[in-house]
Amino acid sequence: MIDLKERSKEKKNFSNRLTLVYLFFGILFSFFIYKTFSLQVSDYTEYEIASLQNKTREILIQPRRGIIYDRNGEIIVNNNPKYNLILNPSKIKDIEEHLSEIAEIINLSEKDILFVKENFKNKAKLNREIVLKQNLSQEEIAKFEARRYRFPSTFIGERYSRENTYSELFSHSIGYVGGMSDQNIDQILKDQDLNLGETIFKYSNGFIVGKTGIEKVYDKRLRGYFGKKIYEVDASGKLLNELEEIPAKDGEDLYTSLDLKSQKVAYKQLNNRRGAVVAVEIDTGAIVTYVSSPSFPINAIANGLSSDEFNQLTNDKNKPFFDRAGQGRYSPASTIKPAIGLYGIENKIIDWKYTIDDPGFFVLPEDNRVYRGWKEGGHGKIDLMNAIIESSNTFFFSLAYKSEIDDLVDHLSYFGFGRNVCIDCFIPDNGLLPNPEWKINKLNFGWFKGDTVNMGVGQGYLSATPIQLAYYSAFLAKKGNLDRFSFIQNTNSAKKDIFISNNIKDEDWENIHKSMIGVIENPKGTARRLRNLKNYTVAAKSGTVELVSTETKEDYQTIREVEDQRDHAIIIAFAPIPNPKYAISVVIENGESGGSVAGPVAIEVLNSLIKNE
């Protein structure tokens, strides 16, 4: 046995050592209190947020896209409901049995069944819905609804499909919607202070965005704002219950200035020929007709097209996707003559009494090159008004010869050439208003006097789009004071273009109108055949675009054999006189005669616009 002394020594030793260990744990204890304090009190907010983020999940709700109307309230683009059969897997015990019961009333494809079977378990675990069959027929809906008490965990859900009411009428003006790239969605959601995540879709093809035309230009307005549902979730991501819903804000409906009736007439008149029609309301600059032909089936593009069909469209030599109305470049040809005439008046080169003797051709003094008119033997002694009515080339060759190219370019720019005349067109093309600087840079050739002479009859490098030609037409009608064009009625942002001129008086404008009326009404007018197609007065100027210049009649007959080499037919017009309300331009590629081919199209469209009122 240990003696007493030894025992007390041992006891003391024990106490010291135990105290030492306890002290160590005492320090640890304080540290734990401190650590718990720092977690729960100092850093509380941070962890509170982390906990909240853990247990909530936001699911985005797609907004409904705005409906697009024509100017009379006719629906052009709508969101058409499609009906899908949707399961709620977490409420279904035996999926095989469930599917076979449903298969008794609704035809299910192997693919649909396989998809459900593959995804069933996971969706049930997460408490998410699963689509069993898309696009139910009316019959299927009726069959299911009659027996729905048997399937409490299955329901019919609505998904939209964005559809244009008229498959081909508005393909280039309204455009179409399509899927979005992730980056694109991300940006849109960021702008709305949201993050990309799970989404409840209102459209069967998911996220959609305007790709072309008005759908693209007014995408933000039509798009609306995403809403969200906030759910409580567990660690596996299973939805437990809905905590809050912020509804989506649907996109704004869009009332365009397009006119369904005139659009139909223009489309029918063009009859799949390559060409375009643009008509506007002169007072407001509102575009009422905008057709490019041939067109393409817009809904098929928006909702998925087989690659064969798509290739067929892209390889079509008539290029149906090409927007001829906004991007097709055509020489204005003789339609330029009123503007050139006004240039002569403005610069006092000529007046209304000035005449020349037209032998049928113009010889350029510099190199004796011959510029021909369309009429053999010429128009004889002719003044400006008759030069426009009969479309004398010689008159305008000689007038252009006397002009300064830089002044002429400035002058034509007012009339819409070489610039954007539309505030909401999708990728507008500015055509080409050439000047010496452009020619030396682009073609590495100096400007010849002959280039200016050619511009006098709207040939050569000068080119314009049908919408620019419509603008030019409206500008003449409105006597040089015009709103830029727009697809929307009463836009506040419309920009006015005012032609400030010192020497052009109202009577000069009136005379221009008179000469353009004469194009149809005068027995010598180039478009006199149109006279009986309408019962109001129309001012017009036709043009025939030479694609290949020919020296002789025989040559001309040869090129007529080849369709691609035939002249383009052009006309610009405005009506009714004396208070013109609509201006129009029509181009028909290889149509040969502006007056007799493009002319009737213009008149029929004007008829539909004017007779409707």
Added chain:
Amino acid sequence: MGLLFLYSASQENVETIVKQSLFVVFGLILMFILSQIEPDFYKNNALLFLIISIALILLTMAFGKEVNGAKRWLDLGFFTLQSSEIVKITLPVFLAAYLYNKPLPISLLNTFISMIVIIIIVNLVRIQPDLGTSLVIFIAGLYILFLAGLSWRFIGASFTILILSIPFIWNNFLEPFQRQRILTLLDPTADPYGSGWNITQSKIAIGSGGIQGKGYGSGSQAHLNFLPETETDFIFAVIAEEFGFIGACILMFTFFFIILRCFYLAVNARDRFCRLTIGGLSLLFISTIFINLAMVVGIIPVVGMPLPFISKGGSSLLSFYIAFGIIISMATHKKLMQK
């Protein structure tokens, strides 16, 4: 109190509670019986108890039930016994009984005999594998040696060897998942959805409890399954989430007072055997608590250590009732010996 916490932690699982209640009742009865027994009974039969518990471990290894790749449980029909929980108590008692009459300082020979016993048992538990418990057993053994008067020179030498052998242990004794846990501790944000998940979620649970807590049964971290092992290892996180800083402090101070009381009992125990036993068992109790807490707040790696008297698990609960039964026995039989 423990049952109340467990009810919420087990997501209102009544079966768990009933089972645990039975253990508590059984444990209390066991504790009462053990407290009535003369301390000398423990002293004289310490070796026998140790042999029985080692036998249990060997039985477990032979016939044990395998759960998650670990063979720790012995199916006794009415309940599954985690044999390592028993040796956790019998080893310190044996060591105390072995060393109580050895002169100071403890001779090198006795130290080695004790160390060999400790190492054998620790390794038996470690290969189950049960790293957490083996660690606690190892520490418990060392406590007794230390309290019994292990020479400082030996302590110094062992410590140096330990430090030097860390790389060796790292490479040879730790399972890959154990290494991963240690690395995770150093930077839990490196893989927050993988190995760092437990610590990250545990911290969120504690932190989001705030001062007052989210309320009983309303801890979203625990109830929506973000927090793992809510009934066992991470039960403190559940308590801290639902009862806040106040609740966590009440729990910690309750433990603190039990521990302080043990210190008083140990220092004033009637003889050296009792001193060593009370000291050793109480330090075992403290260590278990602190390892659990340190794990939950993310100071040490996740090792699988229950919180005494609170976590679900019959074996652990019973082992601590046994420990306190012995402590109470030694505290109440004091006067008897002094006459």
